[in-house]
Every structure is written in C-alpha cells, then in structure tokens.
Amino acid sequence: MSNLLGLEVKKIVETTPEEVDRVQNWINTEEYREKNFARQALVINPAHACQPLGAQLAAHGFEGTLPFVHGSQGCASYYRSTLNRHFREPAPAVSDAMTEDGAVFGGQNNLHEGLENAVALYKPKMIAVFTSCMPEVIGDDLTAFIKNARQKGHVPKDMPVPYANTPSFNGTHIHGYDSMLVSILQNLTEGKQIEGRCTGKLNLIAGCDFNTGDYREYKRILTEFGIPHTVLADISDSFDSPCDGHYHIYAGGTKLEDAADSINGKATITLGPYATPKTFSFIKDNYSGKHVSMPMPMGIEKTDAFIMKVAELFGKEVPASLKNERGRAVDAITDAHQYIHGKKFAVYGDPDYLLGYVSFLLEMGAHPHHILCSRGSKKLEKELQALLDGSEFGKGCKIYMNKDLWHLRSLLMTDPVDAIIGDSHGKFAARDAKIPLFRFGFPIFDRVNKHRYPIIGYQGAVNMLTEICNKFIDIKDETCEDRDFELMR
Numbered sequence: 001m002s003n004l005l006g007l008e009v010k011k012i013v014e015t016t017p018e019e020v021d022r023v024q025n026w027i028n029t030e031e032y033r034e035k036n037f038a039r040q041a042l043v044i045n046p047a048h049a050c051q052p053l054g055a056q057l058a059a060h061g062f063e064g065t066l067p068f069v070h071g072s073q074g075c076a077s078y079y080r081s082t083l084n085r086h087f088r089e090p091a092p093a094v095s096d097a098m099t100e101d102g103a104v105f106g107g108q109n110n111l112h113e114g115l116e117n118a119v120a121l122y123k124p125k126m127i128a129v130f131t132s133c134m135p136e137v138i139g140d141d142l143t144a145f146i147k148n149a150r151q152k153g154h155v156p157k158d159m160p161v162p163y164a165n166t167p168s169f170n171g172t173h174i175h176g177y178d179s180m181l182v183s184i185l186q187n188l189t190e191g192k193q194i195e196g197r198c199t200g201k202l203n204l205i206a207g208c209d210f211n212t213g214d215y216r217e218y219k220r221i222l223t224e225f226g227i228p229h230t231v232l233a234d235i236s237d238s239f240d241s242p243c244d245g246h247y248h249i250y251a252g253g254t255k256l257e258d259a260a261d262s263i264n265g266k267a268t269i270t271l272g273p274y275a276t277p278k279t280f281s282f283i284k285d286n287y288s289g290k291h292v293s294m295p296m297p298m299g300i301e302k303t304d305a306f307i308m309k310v311a312e313l314f315g316k317e318v319p320a321s322l323k324n325e326r327g328r329a330v331d332a333i334t335d336a337h338q339y340i341h342g343k344k345f346a347v348y349g350d351p352d353y354l355l356g357y358v359s360f361l362l363e364m365g366a367h368p369h370h371i372l373c374s375r376g377s378k379k380l381e382k383e384l385q386a387l388l389d390g391s392e393f394g395k396g397c398k399i400y401m402n403k404d405l406w407h408l409r410s411l412l413m414t415d416p417v418d419a420i421i422g423d424s425h426g427k428f429a430a431r432d433a434k435i436p437l438f439r440f441g442f443p444i445f446d447r448v449n450k451h452r453y454p455i456i457g458y459q460g461a462v463n464m465l466t467e468i469c470n471k472f473i474d475i476k477d478e479t480c481e482d483r484d485f486e487l488m489r
Helices: 017-026 030-038 051-060 073-087 100-105 108-122 133-138 142-151 173-189 212-225 256-264 277-286 299-314 320-339 351-363 378-389 405-414 424-433 457-479
Strands: 065-070 126-131 202-205 229-232 267-270 290-293 344-348 367-373 398-401 419-422 437-439
Touching: 030 405, 051 065, 051 073, 051 126, 051 173, 065 073, 065 108, 100 108, 100 133, 108 126, 108 142, 126 133, 126 142, 126 173, 173 256, 173 277, 202 212, 202 277, 202 299, 212 229, 212 299, 212 320, 212 457, 229 256, 267 277, 267 299, 277 290, 290 299, 299 320, 299 351, 299 457, 320 457, 344 351, 344 405, 351 367, 351 378, 367 378, 367 405, 378 398, 398 405, 405 424, 419 424, 419 457, 424 437, 437 457
Parallel strands: 065 126, 202 229, 202 267, 267 290, 344 367, 344 419, 367 398, 419 437
Antiparallel strands: none
C-alpha cells in the first residue's frame, strides 16, 4: 500500500480477538488484582475532583457572588461544566485566562484586568477568587495581588474579595470547599462581632454537599422546630431555581448580611466534619454561642442524633411532626428491609458521604462489604471501622483507603457484591460486574433530578431505601422464570 507521495505506509498491528479475550479474562483474576493493588505511582479514575471545583461550589452558596478563577480558561471551563452537568443548571464563573506569558511573568496583570472587567460586566456583590494549578506552581501571591488591585481601583474598596489557594495537584474538592468557605466567612465577619449581641439563630453548614434537596430538607426540619436559622453557603436556589423565562446570574445563596451577622449566632453546627475542618476551627475560635461538629444525618440513628442536638441547643421539644416522620420512616424500613437485608454492597465517595452510606446500610441489615475512599485518612478509617465493629452486619467488611475505581473493579470481579453505591463514574465497573449502581453523591451526570431528592434526614432514609429495594425487585422481575413472575413482591 502506498500514499499519494509513493511512500510505504506501515501497516497497523492488529490485536487478535484471542488476545483481547485473554486480557479481558486476565484482568478479572486474583493474579491481576494483586498486581493492580501493588501499583503506587499511577492513579486510575479517582473517586474525587480537584480543589477549585469545591471552591466554586462554596462561592455559589452566597448572594450575588461571582466565582473568579485565577488561572487558565480551560480549568475554569472544567469546573463550570462539571457543576453544570451535575445540576443541569448554569454555573456562572469567570477566569483571568492566564497563558504562557502569565506562567513566566506572573498573573497579577491578568488578575487586575479580570477583576476590573468582572465588576463592570457582571456587577457582583462579592467576588470569590481561587486558584488553579498554574499560579500555584509559579507562586503567585494572592494577598499582595488583591491588595494592589484595591489600591489601584480595580475593585471597589468596600467590595468583599475573599480568596483561597486551591492547587489542583493537592487535596480534593472537599479541601477546596473548606478553604474557600473559611475565607468567605473570615472576610464577611471581620469586625462584625458585637459583645452582648445574639441573633438567636442557628448557623448550619451542610459541608461539601452537592444535593440541593438536602439543603431544603435541613431548612424544613429547622422550620418544623420553629428555630430561626442561617444556612451558610446555601446552594438550594443557586442550582435549583424556578424556570420563569428569565436568566438570573445570581440565583439564591446566603444573604451577605446574614453571613456577616452569623458570628453573633446562638449556635453553629457543621454537618460535614471531614469537609470543613478549617472552617470549624475558625468558628470555634471566633463565633459566639455553642459550636458542634456532627456527621451527615443519613439513616435513622444519625438523624436522631442531629434532631436531639438541635433540640438540646435551643431547649425545645422535638415537634410532633418530626416524631411522626420518624415513625413513618421506621415503618417504611419495616415494610421493605427484607429486599435489602443480607445484600453485599461496595461503597465509595467522600468521607462524610461514606460514613452515611455505611451507617445506613448497617441499619438495614446489609453488608458494606467493600468501602473505598480515594483520599482518606487514618482517622476516617478508624471511624468507619468502629461502625463496622458495632454491628453484626459489619463482619468481614473491609476498608480501602487511598484507592481508586480501578482498584474497585478488581474487588468487584474477584470478591463479588450485589450492588454499588457511589457517583456516576462507577457505572463502568458496575457494567463489567453486571450489578446495579445506586447513584448518590457527586457527580451524577447520567441520571436526572437526583440532586433534588434529599438523602439526609428521615425522608432521605426513605428515599434511599425505596430506590435500592425497588431496583432489586426490578431485577427479580426481569430475570426470573415465568413460573416465578409474581404480582406480589
């Protein structure tokens, strides 16, 4: 064979079907699993995103706030598109579009021009600046850059411009969320503490939670109690606003004046301790009132703990409506637990979500057989192990810290389970293992409206249980013989 120039074209070496089959079978073996778990330098499909994405989520949780990426335009497109695909809503953010010259000479000129244009074009109440890899590698000094921007008049002197260093090559989205949130609160509350003043409110931080339904559920529960509250970094309207025929660039978010006054609150609860350690440390040192860090209230036991803590902090009785809600949730579990009891699950995700998944499954009599976190810690491992040790259904379950979804695939093929709980990225391993994937967490790209259904609280427990049990019933109907195709399940 020759091309138009008369030169010989080297033939492509084809892989034979026999070789494809051999490799396909080999990667499902114990031998391959051992080699897979021995790798150290390579990560394949990690179950987390990068820091700036979490920082952008935190920024969207405040009124009139424009997320501002100090870095390349391509990075900003990634954060925006990922949030857009998960929520199916716009994720407006800007970038100062650093390129090669910025990498050589620094990005201050880009930042100053970008801030000036952002103020003129988008008229935000606050600009939240965070970094991508390039400015972190070259050592850009955001403190000096933003101070200089104010002095030169690129941003109004009274406009809040909190900023956070969020290198993509270190940490995960939960660390970026924490860094941005604490910076925003430090900026807004500076000089706002008034001795003797108490707002009488509960400040609630949901952690790095991408489920708008969870935020609405928290607010509903607190309204049932009759407790005034401020949800800090509230994305419920930012990413779940009504379709009224008009585009609102700043839809929802915690009001800046409420966030500023939160430092005078009666109490503050954070429900994502692994996602907000720096923020909670700042709150303990600076905020008035009591400070509590608790796990996400997923499942009955953890929801009970949250409800009782709220009642304790405000000296209130648990409302009859919430007691009835708990009773209905327990009734739903009693009606449906047999469809999940004894099933084996693989679970993966962020630390706070993982604690919730494991607690929920153990309550249902299911086995969280493989528990995987791609960026975990010894503390998390101990806390997960304590949950397993406290239940008979935790026997034989194993925790895998700092492993990725390719490790998970090896586990599924060599030590099978009945289902997986995690985000959309697990669908490939689930397909290979021929088991269902229950999509909770972030990101969820391939299903619709999942972020609108709460998975916290008593209603969240019912939602998770219903989805899981009905899928197992679907599988029974789809795979059983005709003689077993029953009307009642």
